[in-house]
Amino acid sequence: MTAGASYHGQPVIKAPVWTWQIPWYFFTGGVAGASAGLGYLCELRGDDALARRAWAAAMAGICVSPALLIADLGRPQRFLNMLRMFKVTSPMSVGTWILQGSAASTAIAAAHAWFGLFPRLARVAAPAAALLGLPLSTYTAALVTNTAVPVWHEARRTLPFVFGAGAGLSAGAAALIGADPATAAPARRLALGGAAMELATTTLMHRGLGEHGRPYSQGRCKHFDQAASGFLAVGSALLAARGSRSRTAAAAGGVLLLAGAVSTRWSVFAAGRQSAADPHAVIDPQRAGIARGERIGGARTEPVARDAAAPAGPAS
Amino acid sequence: MKLEVHTWPATYGEQAQPRMGFFTDTSICIGCKACEVACKEWNHVPMQLQGFTGNSYDNSVDLGADRWRHVAFVEQRLPADATDGGSLVQIAERGAAIDAGVQTYQEGDGVRWLMASDVCKHCTDAACLEVCPTGSLFRTEFGTVVVQEDVCNGCGYCVPACPFGVLDKREDDGRVWKCTLCYDRLRDDQEPACAQACPTNSIQFGELDELRERADRRLARLRDAGQDQARLYLADEDNGIHGAGAFFLLLDEPEVYGLPPDPVDTVRDLGSIWAAAGAAALALGAGLAAAVLGGRG
Numbered sequence: 001m002t003a004g005a006s007y008h009g010q011p012v013i014k015a016p017v018w019t020w021q022i023p024w025y026f027f028t029g030g031v032a033g034a035s036a037g038l039g040y041l042c043e044l045r046g047d048d049a050l051a052r053r054a055w056a057a058a059m060a061g062i063c064v065s066p067a068l069l070i071a072d073l074g075r076p077q078r079f080l081n082m083l084r085m086f087k088v089t090s091p092m093s094v095g096t097w098i099l100q101g102s103a104a105s106t107a108i109a110a111a112h113a114w115f116g117l118f119p120r121l122a123r124v125a126a127p128a129a130a131l132l133g134l135p136l137s138t139y140t141a142a143l144v145t146n147t148a149v150p151v152w153h154e155a156r157r158t159l160p161f162v163f164g165a166g167a168g169l170s171a172g173a174a175a176l177i178g179a180d181p182a183t184a185a186p187a188r189r190l191a192l193g194g195a196a197m198e199l200a201t202t203t204l205m206h207r208g209l210g211e212h213g214r215p216y217s218q219g220r221c222k223h224f225d226q227a228a229s230g231f232l233a234v235g236s237a238l239l240a241a242r243g244s245r246s247r248t249a250a251a252a253g254g255v256l257l258l259a260g261a262v263s264t265r266w267s268v269f270a271a272g273r274q275s276a277a278d279p280h281a282v283i284d285p286q287r288a289g290i291a292r293g294e295r296i297g298g299a300r301t302e303p304v305a306r307d308a309a310a311p312a313g314p315a316s
Numbered sequence: 317m318k319l320e321v322h323t324w325p326a327t328y329g330e331q332a333q334p335r336m337g338f339f340t341d342t343s344i345c346i347g348c349k350a351c352e353v354a355c356k357e358w359n360h361v362p363m364q365l366q367g368f369t370g371n372s373y374d375n376s377v378d379l380g381a382d383r384w385r386h387v388a389f390v391e392q393r394l395p396a397d398a399t400d401g402g403s404l405v406q407i408a409e410r411g412a413a414i415d416a417g418v419q420t421y422q423e424g425d426g427v428r429w430l431m432a433s434d435v436c437k438h439c440t441d442a443a444c445l446e447v448c449p450t451g452s453l454f455r456t457e458f459g460t461v462v463v464q465e466d467v468c469n470g471c472g473y474c475v476p477a478c479p480f481g482v483l484d485k486r487e488d489d490g491r492v493w494k495c496t497l498c499y500d501r502l503r504d505d506q507e508p509a510c511a512q513a514c515p516t517n518s519i520q521f522g523e524l525d526e527l528r529e530r531a532d533r534r535l536a537r538l539r540d541a542g543q544d545q546a547r548l549y550l551a552d553e554d555n556g557i558h559g560a561g562a563f564f565l566l567l568d569e570p571e572v573y574g575l576p577p578d579p580v581d582t583v584r585d586l587g588s589i590w591a592a593a594g595a596a597a598l599a600l601g602a603g604l605a606a607a608v609l610g611g612r613g
Binding site: 143 | 579
C-alpha cells in the first residue's frame, strides 16, 4: 500500500449511509426475482408442487423487500416520492418500478398457483413476474456500482453476475427446504449450479478488482466473504451427496446455501463501507491513472490566457 | 456512453441566468472560518460538535449535512535549509530549533501552513443529481445544484455517488443537506453568505466565465512570483465532472487538502453498468431454464 498524501487521514468520499436493511434486501430481492422465474418454469413443465413452493418463496421475498427499503429511508413516510419520476441515470429509480411490477405480478401469479384465483390474469402475470424477476435480481448491483465507491464502481462488470448467481442459488435453496427430494431435482440443480456460479463469479470479481479489492481481505468484509465460501462449499457438498435422498439433508443444505448467499451480500456491503472510509482507496488509483498518462486529472499548473472568445481548456 | 441531461440552461428558457460560481483562492485564505460561521448563520445549519481533533486548527473535520463550508488546515514541515535568504548561521539555528521542537508556527520557521475553504463543487455533471430517484436534487436557473428539502425522502443514494464526499444525511432529520450556493440570496441579487463574509476575498463569487479568467490571471501572477506549486483545480471542462461551478487555486496536490486528484462522475460509466446488469439478468434466465427444463428428474 502506497502511503501518499491525504488530509489528516480523513476519507475523501462519504461512506454509504444505508443500514442493515439494504444487504438483506439484496438477498430478499434475489429470492423473489429468481423464485418467480423458477415458479413459472416449473408450471410450464407441469411440476405444480415445486411451482407452488417457488411462488410462495417469491411472494415472501416480494413482501419483505419493500418493507426493508422503506425502513431504510431517512423519511419513510415519503416513500411515495420515489414514484414522482422514472430516471434511467438512477438505478434506484429504475429498480423501484421493477419492484412495483414484480410485486403486482407475483401476487397474482402466487394467488393463482395456491388458490386458483385470477386464472386469466395469471396467464399474463406469471410470465411477467418471471421476466421482471431477472432484472430485479441484478439491478441492485447496478445501483451500488453506480457510485464513487471504488470497490463497487470498479466491479461494475462482474458484480451483477455475482448477484444473479446468488439469486438463482437462493431460489433453488429456498424451494428445497421441506420439499420431497424425489420431486425437487430442478431446485437442486438450480441451487448447486447457482452456488458454483456464485463462487466462480466472486473469485472473478476479486481478481478483476486488483488493488481496488483490498477490502475483501480486511476486516468485516473478509469475514463475511470467508463465511460465504464456507457455507456455499459445505452446503453444496451436503446437497450433492445426500440431497436427492434425505429430506433433512436437502433442507440443511438449502439453509447453508441461503446463509452463503446472505454472507456474500453482506461482504459486498461491508466492502463498500471499508473502501469509502479509506482515503488511499480513492486517491491512489486516481493518482496512478494520472501518472500513467491515461487521465489528465482535475488540476492544472500552467496558466491559460483566456479571453471571452477562447474556449476553456489547457494550453497546447 | 454519456447520457446528457440538459437541465440548464435549456429547460429554463428566458429565465436562465448566467452560470454562477465560486473561485476559492486558497493562497490568500487566512483560516479565519468566517465562511463557516456565515454559512451556518444564514442557512440555519445546526451545530454539530465533533470534539477536538488534533488536526491542526480544524475541528469541523469535513463537509457534510451540517457543514457546507469547511476550512482545511495543513501544516507541512519543510527542510530547515529550504528557505531562501539568511546566513548559514541563521539556517543552522533554525534547523536546531526545529530539531528541538521549539519553533513557532510562522512563515519561515520550517512550517508551511496551507488553509483552504472547501465547498460543494456544483458539478456540470453532478452524480448526486443524476442518481437522485425522487428529483429532489435539481439544477437551478443559475446552473447550481440544490436539494429540495420538501421532496427528499432520505434514500441516501447521493451520499456515496458524490466523488467529493459533500452530501451526507442529517441523522435526527433523515434528509440529506448540502450547500445551495445560497439559492435564496442569488434570487435576490445577493452574493452567498460565505463570499460576503470572507475578509480577504479568498472566496470570490460571480459569473463562472469571468471567475475562470480571473483565476488564470492570478495563477500566472503566482507562477511569476515563484510559486511553482500553485495550480487551478476544476477550473476547466476536460475533467471527469465536465467542469465545476466551484473551483479552487491550490498550493499543493488536491489530495493534500482532502480533494480527489481525478474526480469522475460515476454516471459516465452508466452504459457498461446497465449492460452488465442486463447480461447478468439474461444469464440468470438461462440458468433457470437450464436447471428446470434441461434435466431428467
